[in-house]
Amino acid sequence: MRNSTYSESRLTPHSPAMDFSDTAHGREALDEEAIAWFVRLRDEGTTHEEIVAWKSWMKEDPRHVRAWQETLQLWQGLEPGHISRGTPLSTNRRRWQARKLLLSAAAILILLTGTTCISLLHHPGGLGCLTASHCTSAGETRQVQLEDGSLVTLGAASALRVHYDSGKRLVHLRHGEAYFDVQHDPLRPFEVQASQGSVRVVGTSFNLRLKPQGAQVSVASGKVELSTHGQQLELTTGQSAQYTGAHLSRLPESDPATIGLWRQERLLFQSTPLGEVLRDLDRYHPARILVDPAVASMPVSGIFSTRNPEAALETIINSLALRETRFGNLIIRIAPAG
The missing domain is CATH 3.55.50.30 (Phage tail protein beta-alpha-beta fold)
Structure with missing residues (x-):
C-alpha cells in the first residue's frame, strides 16, 4: 500500500476554517493536523507568526486541544487513562499531574529551543537519560560492565540507573530493554526494578523488556524471582512471564538461544x-x-x-x-x- 508523505513545504496544518465532525475520518484528520503542528513547532526555523497561528488554532476548538495533548502523550508513550487495580486513584492523579508538568515543560523547551531538544525528546527514553547511569539512542546498543563484573547489554533507546552498596545491587530499567548476565554473589542479591515490578536474582542471565504499564522477563539461564503488587513467580531457564499493572502471568516457554536475540x-x-x-x-x-x-x-x-x-x-x-x-x-x- 502506497504511503502519503507530508513534505517540508506541506508541514503547515490545514486552514483554521476547516470543520471536523465526530466521525472516525474527522478524528483522524484532527490527529494528523495536530501532528503537523507538532512537527512544525519542532523546526528550528519556526517563526513567531507560526507560533501565534498555533495558539489561535488551539483556542478555536476544544477538540484541537485534545488532539494536541494526545499527540504529546503518544510522543512520550504515556497512557493517562489507565488506572491500575490496587493503586489509589489519588496516587494516579498525582502521577498524571506530574507527567502533565513534564509534558508542559517539554513543550515549552521545544518552542524555546527548536531542535536543541530533539536528542532528548525524539524517543521516550531520551528524558530518562537525564537521570540515568547509562543510556542509548535510537538504533544503538551498548554493553556495560558493572562494578561487580556483571554485564548488561542495553538495547536501543534504553535507559538504566545503577545503585550498588555493601548490602545490595540495585538496578532500575527506566526505559527500553536490557539483557543481564549477573555475577553470582549470595551476600548481595541482584535486583532490577522495572515499572511496577522487580526481578531478583543471585546469578543468572535474563532479558527484561519494558511494556506499557509493565514488563516482560525471559530467563536464558539460572533462576529469577519476579514480583509485582505482592505477587511472586519463580522462573527458570527458557521460561517467561509478564506483568501489566497488578496482573502477573506466565508466557509460553521458548528456546533459551532465542532470548535476547536483539543482541545479534x-x-x-x-x-x-x-x-x-x-x-x-x-x-x-x-x-x-x-x-x-x-x-x-x-x-x-x-x-x-x-x-x-x-x-x-x-x-x-x-x-x-x-x-x-x-x-x-x-x-x-x-x-x-x-
Whole structure:
C-alpha cells in the first residue's frame, strides 16, 4: 500500500476554517493536523507568526486541544487513562499531574529551543537519560560492565540507573530493554526494578523488556524471582512471564538461544500484536512510529534485522496492506488502508 508523505513545504496544518465532525475520518484528520503542528513547532526555523497561528488554532476548538495533548502523550508513550487495580486513584492523579508538568515543560523547551531538544525528546527514553547511569539512542546498543563484573547489554533507546552498596545491587530499567548476565554473589542479591515490578536474582542471565504499564522477563539461564503488587513467580531457564499493572502471568516457554536475540541484531516475533512489534521497531528507527488502535492487534510473525528498520517497516506495511503517513523525518503514522 502506497504511503502519503507530508513534505517540508506541506508541514503547515490545514486552514483554521476547516470543520471536523465526530466521525472516525474527522478524528483522524484532527490527529494528523495536530501532528503537523507538532512537527512544525519542532523546526528550528519556526517563526513567531507560526507560533501565534498555533495558539489561535488551539483556542478555536476544544477538540484541537485534545488532539494536541494526545499527540504529546503518544510522543512520550504515556497512557493517562489507565488506572491500575490496587493503586489509589489519588496516587494516579498525582502521577498524571506530574507527567502533565513534564509534558508542559517539554513543550515549552521545544518552542524555546527548536531542535536543541530533539536528542532528548525524539524517543521516550531520551528524558530518562537525564537521570540515568547509562543510556542509548535510537538504533544503538551498548554493553556495560558493572562494578561487580556483571554485564548488561542495553538495547536501543534504553535507559538504566545503577545503585550498588555493601548490602545490595540495585538496578532500575527506566526505559527500553536490557539483557543481564549477573555475577553470582549470595551476600548481595541482584535486583532490577522495572515499572511496577522487580526481578531478583543471585546469578543468572535474563532479558527484561519494558511494556506499557509493565514488563516482560525471559530467563536464558539460572533462576529469577519476579514480583509485582505482592505477587511472586519463580522462573527458570527458557521460561517467561509478564506483568501489566497488578496482573502477573506466565508466557509460553521458548528456546533459551532465542532470548535476547536483539543482541545479534535480529528481532523475532511470533503472532505478536502489531502495536507491540512497532514499539520494538520504534527504538531502532530514527523516526517515532505511531500506530492506529484499529490495527494495533493485527498479528505479526517474522525475523527482522535491526540494522535496517526501514526495510522491516516496509515489509510489515506491505504484508498487512496498511497505510503510512510521514510527517517530515520525525513521525510515521501507521493506519488502516481504507
